[in-house]
Amino acid sequence: MTEPDSTAEGPRWRRRKEARPAEMLEAALPVFLKKGFAAARIEDIAAAAGVTKGTVYLYFPSKQAIFEAVVRQAILPRIDMAEALVAGHRGPAAPLLARLIEELGGRVVTTDLAHIAKLVIAEAGNFPEIARFYRREVIARGESLMSRVYALGVAGGEFPDLPIPIVTKLIIAPVLIAAIWRTTFAPVDDRPFDPIELIRAHARVLTAGLGALARKDLE
Amino acid sequence: MTEPDSTAEGPRWRRRKEARPAEMLEAALPVFLKKGFAAARIEDIAAAAGVTKGTVYLYFPSKQAIFEAVVRQAILPRIDMAEALVAGHRGPAAPLLARLIEELGGRVVTTDLAHIAKLVIAEAGNFPEIARFYRREVIARGESLMSRVYALGVAGGEFPDLPIPIVTKLIIAPVLIAAIWRTTFAPVDDRPFDPIELIRAHARVLTAGLGALARKDLE
Amino acid sequence: MTEPDSTAEGPRWRRRKEARPAEMLEAALPVFLKKGFAAARIEDIAAAAGVTKGTVYLYFPSKQAIFEAVVRQAILPRIDMAEALVAGHRGPAAPLLARLIEELGGRVVTTDLAHIAKLVIAEAGNFPEIARFYRREVIARGESLMSRVYALGVAGGEFPDLPIPIVTKLIIAPVLIAAIWRTTFAPVDDRPFDPIELIRAHARVLTAGLGALARKDLE
Amino acid sequence: MTEPDSTAEGPRWRRRKEARPAEMLEAALPVFLKKGFAAARIEDIAAAAGVTKGTVYLYFPSKQAIFEAVVRQAILPRIDMAEALVAGHRGPAAPLLARLIEELGGRVVTTDLAHIAKLVIAEAGNFPEIARFYRREVIARGESLMSRVYALGVAGGEFPDLPIPIVTKLIIAPVLIAAIWRTTFAPVDDRPFDPIELIRAHARVLTAGLGALARKDLE
DNA sequence: GATGAATGAGTCTTCATTCAT
DNA sequence: AATGAATGAAGACTCATTCAT
Secondary structure (H helix, E strand, O other), X not given: OOOOOOOOXXXXXXXXXXXXXXXXXXXXXXXXXXXXXXXXXXXXXXXXXXXXXXXXXXXXXXXXXXXXXXXXXXXHHHHHHHHHHHHOOOOOHHHHHHHHHHHHHHHHHHOOHHHHHHHHHHXXXXXXXXXXXXXHHHHHHXXXXXXXXXXXXXXXXXXXXXXXXXXXXXXXXXXXXXHHHHHHHHHHOOOOOOHHHHHHHHHHHHHHHHXXXXXXXXX | OOOOXXXXXXXXXXXXXXXXXXXXXXXXXXXXXXXXXHHOOHHHHHHHXXXXXXXHHHHOOOHHHHHHHHHHHHHHHHHHHHHHHHHOOOOOHHHHHHXXXXXXXXXXXXXXXXXXXXXXXXXXXXXXXXXXXXXXXXXXXXXXXXXXXXXHHHHOOOOOOOOHHHHHHHHHHHHHXXXXXXXXXXXXXXXXXXXXXXXXXXXXXXXXXXXXXXXXXXX | OOOOOXXXXXXXXXXXXXXXXXXXXXXXXXXXXXXXXXXXXXXXXXXXXXXXXXXXXXXXXXXXXXXXXXXXXXXXXXXXXXXXXXXXXOOOHHHHHHHHHHHHHHHHHHOOHHHHHHHHHHHHOOOHHHHHHHHHHHHHHHHHHHHHHHHHHHHOXXXXXXXXXXXXXXXXXXXXXXXXXXXXXXXXXXXXXOHHHHHHHHHHHHHHHHHHHHHHHHO | OOOOOOOOOOOOOOOOHHHHHHHHHHHHHHHHHHHHHHHOOHHHHHHHHOOOHHHHHHHOXXXXXHHHHHHHHHHHHHXXXXXXXXXXXXXXXXXXXXXXXXXXXXXXXXXXXXXXHHHHHHHHOOOHHHHHHHHHHHHHHHXXXXXXXXXXXXXXXXXXXXXXXXXXXXXXHHHHHHHHHHHHXXXXXXXXXXXXXXXXXXXXXXXXXXXXXXXXXXX
């Protein structure tokens, strides 16, 4: 597939050691997504990367290490993107929050981030390291991001003063549901599922709810 | 071997043939909850049920069959309970919805239903049959239940006219998040997590949001 | 081989769990003797025992455990025999020592104890547990045995007062050499090697030497 | 890459092509000593020699070839030394023999010759070529050396007329035991072990024994 | 109905060896 | 000459499943 020169037999390798680990992770991601950790075979991953089993072990010491690296590589760039996206936002908090949910959430829900999130949830129980990493690198950063937006809204009287960890989860929840639904139940459901519609409704209901509660708080 | 003489008193024990499968499923549930499908060993399940591996196969044809039966048995009674709980509710829709969320959601989130939900989500990808069953028996019934309550609210002008599948997911989402958090990330987080607090906040924000949108719709 | 009933296919197993481990060790010994630890394949051992790989793991948790058990089983009964043999001896020390060397040493050197000793020596470096066991169960008991005989001789003025650990090794040394020679070099040597002759010469030279030194000490 | 400009000063280093194999063997010896043949990895050897795996195969066709060469190289110079040492000895046979044992044996037992001997013994079973080489180059030459000394003693009536292969083994035995003990059991024994003390006792007992038997023969 | 001994396919992992560069 | 990426055969170990007792 990615074999650039395959006349006859082609060279067994070409000097690209530095690129290999990333290539392999890229190849491994769909395998893990499709089968989960336990059912994914190293050989599948190797084949997907166009190498043989042994080669995989030149770059990673174990299946678990591959898995952890895959999750990391799949997630970290997205987090960076998300943070950049937020950093650019300006203005009152409520529309900002709505936009965040719609843009970020929409992105998550329509790309393979949905699968990745589901994968992490599914396997984190067996991989405390993954769980820890995810909490630290994804959730914590997401929360800190949200908390800034939310604090703005609280300061401006737009939002009620709820605990950040709670609010964050309320914000995220429908996004995750959309991800889970799309990856898990949509394939066995004949009714269409439009994740974007869910995200939009969520944005509307949530901001309306927060606004209403804020006003009630003021009374 | 150490069998005491039992001629006089009749059999010391009586195998509850009919009860066996259910007993096994009960024993198997915690094993699957703890390890997931792949890592759960038949021997663990057998041991938990106080029998040997071979016996398990007298009642179930395969590990997968056990798993599916376990999930079914764990979930069905809860659904029935939930439906009963709803059937008894009366009055305006908003407080009913809030109560539903708090009572049902609270129950889910604090019992091992949380683990079960997480298990289903984690494994449904590998078990279409589970996914199908869950969608059909759990989600569909839950939705139908919700839809009755929600329709009440829409009719009364309390709720905006959103699509039922969307609303249902919005209602459920934080409950699921609470379940996932508790089973997956709380164990690796040192900050305390109070699922009930999340559920309550959810109930408040959601009903407030729906109410606000309903009013806006009327204008 | 030991299959008692093999018409057509024969039963896959017959209730003999208790005998199995010992049978397997017996089967494993020659495999280890022939190949050493590293080169011995579990499958070889299984085949030698008339079972398949998996069965081996019903009884032993690892290759190393098998190895250790094999060595133990091969050695312990011999030690017991040796101790019994010594316990029965009476009379002055020098002939007793000579008899010990000739009978015990002769036995070692002509049976597969020679191979076992060589095996232990060869692998003990990689198996501290084996080394420790051997030192404790074989060497220590052998020494204690020797030391009783030797003390007798010292008390009677027959032997010089040398440190027991030294004397023991002098007594054992040619026996071990004979064992090593027979298992290691004799197969590639065309000259015949008679271990018994070596043992006899050793007994004579050693007792003569000890006697001479004892007399010199007295002067 | 970081190669400094070398046009002006000529090559910074010069590969000693001819020396390479010897260097590698030197590097390989400790690896084999520490791990034995099977557990020694080519990569370890290469690393110890400061080259990469591939380079090793420029000089040796296989791991086994390296091993054989290592043993050869480790042993041959010692043999030469030993023969030189003997060639210089003069005088009556008994003290000569004692000196030989103490000096040669002492040297063996306190240097890594002990480890090498143990290595050969451990692996010779799997490497007939090694066994053959060792018998031919080491044992045979050692024997011939001993036989000259011994014949001197027999001629002078100092020693009894025992077969040379037997006597040789009696002479060597405690040396080997010392070597084996030091490398194999001493590490798991908390009591101190002084190989020199053993060698000295051996020299004394052996010469005394040979002398006594010689006198008895004369009677 | 239960048992538990036995199986053997399935996987990860290691490492000697090859060979394009 | 040296490298080091890649290979693939080999082997330990696991465990769902079978079936004689």
